[in-house]
Amino acid sequence: MSVGFIGAGQLAHALVKGFTAAGVIATHRITASSPDTDLPTVSGLRKMGVNLTTSNKEAVKKSDVLFLAVKPHIIPFVLDEIGPDIEDRHLIVSCAAGVTISSIEKKLLQYRPAPKVMRCMTNTPVVVKEGATVYATGTHAEVEDGKLLEQLMASVGFCTEVEEDLIDAVTGLSGSGPAYAFTALDALADGGVKMGLPRRLAVRLGAQALLGAAKMLLESEQHPGQLKDNVCSPGGATIHALHVLESGGFRSLLINAVEASCIRTRELQYLADQERISPAAIKKTTLDKVLQQPGVTVSGVANGNGKSGLSLFNNRGSGLKKKN
Amino acid sequence: MDPEMDSQLKIGFIGAGNMAFGIAKGILSGNVLPANVKVSAPSSRNLGRFQELGIAVTHSNVEVVCGSDVVFVAIKPHVVPLVLNEISQHVTDRHMIVSVAAGVTLATLEELLPENSVVIRLMPNLPCLVQEGALLFARGSHAKQEDSALLRSLLHRCGLVEEGPEAWIDIHTGLSGSGVAFVYLFAEALAEGAVKMGMPSALAHSIASQTVLGAGRLLRDSGKHPAQLRSEVCTPGGTTIYGLHALEQGGVRASTMSAVESATERARELGRKSAAGSRK
Numbered sequence: 383m384s385v386g387f388i389g390a391g392q393l394a395h396a397l398v399k400g401f402t403a404a405g406v407i408a409t410h411r412i413t414a415s416s417p418d419t420d421l422p423t424v425s426g427l428r429k430m431g432v433n434l435t436t437s438n439k440e441a442v443k444k445s446d447v448l449f450l451a452v453k454p455h456i457i458p459f460v461l462d463e464i465g466p467d468i469e470d471r472h473l474i475v476s477c478a479a480g481v482t483i484s485s486i487e488k489k490l491l492q493y494r495p496a497p498k499v500m501r502c503m504t505n506t507p508v509v510v511k512e513g514a515t516v517y518a519t520g521t522h523a524e525v526e527d528g529k530l531l532e533q534l535m536a537s538v539g540f541c542t543e544v545e546e547d548l549i550d551a552v553t554g555l556s557g558s559g560p561a562y563a564f565t566a567l568d569a570l571a572d573g574g575v576k577m578g579l580p581r582r583l584a585v586r587l588g589a590q591a592l593l594g595a596a597k598m599l600l601e602s603e604q605h606p607g608q609l610k611d612n613v614c615s616p617g618g619a620t621i622h623a624l625h626v627l628e629s630g631g632f633r634s635l636l637i638n639a640v641e642a643s644c645i646r647t648r649e650l651q652y653l654a655d656q657e658r659i660s661p662a663a664i665k666k667t668t669l670d671k672v673l674q675q676p677g678v679t680v681s682g683v684a685n686g687n688g689k690s691g692l693s694l695f696n697n698r699g700s701g702l703k704k705k706n
Numbered sequence: 707m708d709p710e711m712d713s714q715l716k717i718g719f720i721g722a723g724n725m726a727f728g729i730a731k732g733i734l735s736g737n738v739l740p741a742n743v744k745v746s747a748p749s750s751r752n753l754g755r756f757q758e759l760g761i762a763v764t765h766s767n768v769e770v771v772c773g774s775d776v777v778f779v780a781i782k783p784h785v786v787p788l789v790l791n792e793i794s795q796h797v798t799d800r801h802m803i804v805s806v807a808a809g810v811t812l813a814t815l816e817e818l819l820p821e822n823s824v825v826i827r828l829m830p831n832l833p834c835l836v837q838e839g840a841l842l843f844a845r846g847s848h849a850k851q852e853d854s855a856l857l858r859s860l861l862h863r864c865g866l867v868e869e870g871p872e873a874w875i876d877i878h879t880g881l882s883g884s885g886v887a888f889v890y891l892f893a894e895a896l897a898e899g900a901v902k903m904g905m906p907s908a909l910a911h912s913i914a915s916q917t918v919l920g921a922g923r924l925l926r927d928s929g930k931h932p933a934q935l936r937s938e939v940c941t942p943g944g945t946t947i948y949g950l951h952a953l954e955q956g957g958v959r960a961s962t963m964s965a966v967e968s969a970t971e972r973a974r975e976l977g978r979k980s981a982a983g984s985r986k
Contacts, residue, residue, distance in 0.1 A: 607933025625967075628960035637951050 383407070385534075386445025388438050388460050389452035390416035393477055395423040396509035397449065398432055400538030403511055407534075415441035442467045447475060447530065450486075454478040454650060461486060465493035473527050475500045475517075479553055480651035483520045483546055496522040500531055503552045504539075506560050513539030514556035518546035550651070554644030562639055563592060715742060717860070718774030719756075720767050720789060722747035725806050726780035727755060728834030732864030734759060735837070746770040771796045776860065778828075779805045783980055786810050790818035797823055802853055804828050804843075808879065809976040812846045812872055824849045826857060829875045830864065831883045839865030840882040844872040876977060880970030888965055893918050 385407055387394040394414050401407050409431035415438045416424055428434050435441060442448060442464045452460055457478050468474070468490060474497060476486055483501045490497035499520035507513050515535040519528050528543060535541035544552065567588045574584030599606055614621040627633075717738055719726040722745050734740060740760030746767050747753055753763040764770060771777055771793045781789055786807050797803065797820055804826045805815050815825045825846030833839050841861055845854060854869055861867045870878075893914045900910035925932055940947045 605931050605934040605937060607936075608931045611931070625960060625963050628963060629957065631955065631957050631960075633959070634951065634954035634957075637954060641951075 383447065383530075384411045384413070384445045386441040386448045387412070387414040387451050388441055388448065388464070389450070389456075390414040390421060390424045390427055390434065391451065392423060392506065393504075394449065394451040395426050396506050396513075397451070397504070397538065398427055398430060400508040400511050400513065401534065402430060404537035406537040413441045413444040438464050439467050442472070446471055447473045447534070450474065450476040450478060452478065454481050457481050457486070458489065461489040465490055468494055468497060470494075470496075473498045473500065473523065473530065475502055475531060477502055477504060479503070479557065480550070480647050482651060482655070483518060485655065487520055487522075498523040498527055500527065501546060501549065502531065502535065503549050503557055504535065505556050508535075508538040511538045513541075514552075514559070515539060515541040516544045516549060516552045517541070518544055518549060550644045550647040551640075553647045554640040554642070557647075558639070558643040562636070567592060715776065715856075715860075716774045717743045718770035718777045719743075719745040719780055720770055720777060720793070721745075721780035721806075722752035722756060722763075723780060724832065724835060725830055726778060727752075728832075728837075728839060729778060729780070729806075729830065729861065729864055730756065730759065730761065732834065732837055732839070732862075733860050734761075735863040736860065738860070744770050744773055767793050768796055771801070775800060776802045776804060776856070779803060779807060781807060783807045783810050783976075784983075786814075787818055790815070794819055799824070802826065802849070802856070804857065806830060808883075809973065809980045811977055811981050812844065814981055816846055822848050824853055826853065827872060827875060828857075828861075829878050829883060832886050834864045837863055837865060840878070841865060841867045842875060842878040842882075843867070843869055844875055845869070876973035877966075877970050879973040880966045880968070883973075884969040885966070888962065889918060 385401070387398070398409070398412055398414070401412070402409055410433065413433040413435060414424075414427050415435045417436055418424070419434075419436065424434060433444065438460060450457060450460060457476065474486065474490070476483075476499065481501070483499050486499050486501075487497060490499065497520075500517050500523050501520070502515055502517040504513050504515040508515070513535070515538075517528070517531055517535070532541050532543070567585065570588035570591075571581065571584040574588065575581055579587070595609075599609060602609060610624070614624065715738060717730075717733055719730060726745060730743060730745070734743070741762075743761045744764060745753065745756045745761055746764045746769065748765060750763075750765075756763055767789055777793075779786065779789065786805070799822055802824045803815070803819060806828050808829070810827070812825060812827050815827065816823065819825060823846075826843050826849050827846070828841060828843040830839050830841045834841065841864060843854075843857060858867050858869075893911075896917065897907065897910040897914040900914070901907050905913075925935060928935065930938075936950070940950065
């Protein structure tokens, strides 16, 4: 089995690093494409032995499972470009936040009768094989395709199937989750430093505390509330600290954060579904490079509303057109 | 506890207020016979409800002490020194004196009573009145294990009875003495929320109180951690989690912790003041 990545950024790099550490696939069977060869992740991938190319089509040809690891607004360009090259064997796995299976299938149905599409939401700790991944299965993907993806992603952490409508919530929780943790750890380390610890030690201890706590919870039948109680001796240091946290609205902040991330994901999805994205939303350099690829052109930018924009999902009239 | 011993035991109450009444009711639902209970109060105002239970009443504190084995001192804290002075010479080593007076320490009580007196300090709470009290007691210097056991067996129908060091009594006051009022505040707010959303007030209050009661029973009887029970009520994306989020945003947890802290601190302060006051 060969694996391809459209996009050679943080996500591709993290997944490849995890897969190779887990030994689930050999790096020479992995191909990644990116128009931008200067990215640090690109050289990172090259060092790991991944085949790199600037041609998305080549990545498609060399893979069976194809991860779409580009920013959400790039997805439509990519799909238009690679559509004709998709074969029956291909399993397309989109990792783009807010991009629905149906929008991808709609695009690809122009090229194939039954494109096998899956959508997954993972997170950066896949790089250390402690990822949290969920996936939803598209219309034409089979049970075996789900099992295959699950096997791949389970090698780099926790993986389970969900209904697609839960993916936004997952994004808010475990997609963004590591960022919440990094923020907390930075602040905890500050607290340690304030109370006299050297920075490196403070960071190490803080991270280990959260790691240990998370592991305890995952391995315990007990409710986190009970585990918290077990740490708080009467009148002790911890309960005093917890009161401070509660007074600051710690819990509600975390709830708000998950909610905000989830809502923003939905907003982005809504924008994408509108099928009108301003060219300004696409980095000029990336757009230029994409347009340099053989077989890709853009024509006509105005629509009936007088709003100018690239129509990304509708091939008729305006938007990206295939030459010949 | 030996039921025969219980039924022989003579119980006295100095003071006829709510606490005395609640405890008396609890004691009577055990093995103690009404004929063996006596209560004293300066006025007849509160004595009627005791008489209805078949309990003998008097205006003489000394009479109660002389005729009882266990004496509950259930009077206002500032009256304690006066009353203890009055009865002190009638207190023997067969007596167990149980003080319910808030803020009056074991040290103060032992000072006011004869040496070697068996003294216990008890903090009940209002729901003793309906036999759902939370009672914490601390033993004085000369109270033994058997005295604890006796008190427990007398009080177990009043509600939850626990023993602890004296230091915990102020915390118990903050948590469960005052805590009852915190629950009433919460119940009132629940009802007001419902009224805001369009429910008539009387119905809202009635439902709010039943909600508190029902939740309380489930909490006590399930043995589960409240966090566990809370999680069990929250369906994903459902009404409860939305409501809980609003509570968290309002900082209910922190303010509740602060409430218990504040009440406890005040209990400690009052205890210090009363100890200072009773020192001659």
